[in-house]
Each structure stands twice: as C-alpha cells, then as structure tokens.
Amino acid sequence: MKEQCLLLRGKMVRLYNPFTQIPHS
Known part of the structure; x- marks a missing residue:
C-alpha cells in the first residue's frame, strides 16, 4: 500500500x- x-x-x-527529476530508481 505504501x-x-x-x-x-x-x-x-x-x-x-518535470524539471525536478529525482533519481529514486
């Protein structure tokens, strides 16, 4: 769920x- x-x-x-792309992958 989280x-x-x-x-x-x-x-x-x-x-x-769209400009602030944080590499959270």
Whole structure:
C-alpha cells in the first residue's frame, strides 16, 4: 500500500515538476 502511494506521489511530482527529476530508481 505504501509503495502504491509513493508511486502515485512520484508520478504527480513528475508531472508537476518535470524539471525536478529525482533519481529514486
């Protein structure tokens, strides 16, 4: 459940901040 939240948050952040790409892979 936590992983899904993180993934959703990451996608939102990526869409909202396409310039701020954090290497969290």
